[in-house]
Amino acid sequence: MPTIRVSPDNVEVAFSPKANILDTLLDAGVPIDHLCGGRARCSTCRVFLLEGLSNVSERTEAEDAMATKLDFPPRVRLACQTTLADSVRLRRLVLDKTDVLLASQLGTPKLAGPAGREAEIAVLFADVVGYTKMSEALPPFDIVHLLNRFFSRTDDVVARNGGIIDNYMGDAVLALFGLHGEPDPALSAVRCGLAVLDVASELSHYVERIYRLSFGVRVGIDFGEVVFGVMGAGASARETVIGDTVNVASRLESANKDTGTDMLISDAVYQLTGDAVTVGERHELDVRGKLGPVVAYEVLSVDDPSDQDE
Ligand code: FES
Numbered sequence: 001m002p003t004i005r006v007s008p009d010n011v012e013v014a015f016s017p018k019a020n021i022l023d024t025l026l027d028a029g030v031p032i033d034h035l036c037g038g039r040a041r042c043s044t045c046r047v048f049l050l051e052g053l054s055n056v057s058e059r060t061e062a063e064d065a066m067a068t069k070l071d072f073p074p075r076v077r078l079a080c081q082t083t084l085a086d087s088v089r090l091r092r093l094v095l096d097k098t099d100v101l102l103a104s105q106l107g108t109p110k111l112a113g114p115a116g117r118e119a120e121i122a123v124l125f126a127d128v129v130g131y132t133k134m135s136e137a138l139p140p141f142d143i144v145h146l147l148n149r150f151f152s153r154t155d156d157v158v159a160r161n162g163g164i165i166d167n168y169m170g171d172a173v174l175a176l177f178g179l180h181g182e183p184d185p186a187l188s189a190v191r192c193g194l195a196v197l198d199v200a201s202e203l204s205h206y207v208e209r210i211y212r213l214s215f216g217v218r219v220g221i222d223f224g225e226v227v228f229g230v231m232g233a234g235a236s237a238r239e240t241v242i243g244d245t246v247n248v249a250s251r252l253e254s255a256n257k258d259t260g261t262d263m264l265i266s267d268a269v270y271q272l273t274g275d276a277v278t279v280g281e282r283h284e285l286d287v288r289g290k291l292g293p294v295v296a297y298e299v300l301s302v303d304d305p306s307d308q309d310e
Helices: 021-027 062-068 097-106 131-137 140-158 185-211 244-259 267-276
Strands: 003-007 011-014 046-051 077-079 088-094 117-129 163-169 172-177 216-231 238-241 263-266 277-285 294-302
Touching: 003 021, 021 263, 062 077, 077 263, 097 172, 097 216, 117 140, 131 140, 131 267, 140 163, 140 172, 163 185, 163 238, 172 185, 172 244, 172 277, 185 216, 185 263, 185 267, 185 294, 216 244, 216 267, 238 244, 244 263, 244 294, 263 277, 267 277, 267 294
Parallel strands: 003 088, 216 263
Antiparallel strands: 003 011, 046 077, 046 088, 117 172, 117 216, 163 172, 216 238, 263 294, 277 294
């Protein structure tokens, strides 16, 4: 009977020519990672063919793309994309106990799933202007007080616009729209962004009066694909998003410094929001990690002001 001998587990598993290596090993209880769920979108199921290279299937198109990207040698294969014609001996390349523990934590039911999932969403980044100066001028407890005042109002407007707060990072907020299929995520994010600016404007009066300091916020919004999954381990594991869309939203937020604006949206957001949003100047920005300029627009206003009662 044709088999797969697996290192370092030292097990031998019978296989069907119809099943791929990943499914075969999982059915046999071999703890092989598969974070994208077997779609050739990660490389955690990779194996090294110790013997029987001629018995494995050709790379699929999807595997070929990943192999090119990560420069796999011929003996490194994605288990989820590979079937067998005869016996092989292979080594799992995600190996140690930490990897296995991590994989099992990723599968806990409260989380997004063992693989995380892809989604097309709007990502909003908001950051406090002049935070460093503020934190030098004020005692830390006052900074905590101010930020919490800002965050609690922001939390409210994000929720009212159908978004969720993904994370607070120091003085910054990352909010997501459309993660659970809510309609018009780009437009909701723009509405929310303007509402966040209103929150900051109201708060600035308070900060000026109490502390004699100015307070403002900058916002950047992009729309695109992200992977929503679990980061971290053990009790600190949490769901978050990863992807270029998050980076671009963050870069747009900081680009407001150069453009002299409070809120920039990407061209993708602009295209999705159509006539509902009135924009100002168009900017072409150099964004680290992007080939070519990123087109961005300042937002002046958005339709349906009854949705932005902040
Ligand atoms: S499980 Fe992600 S590539 Fe195979």
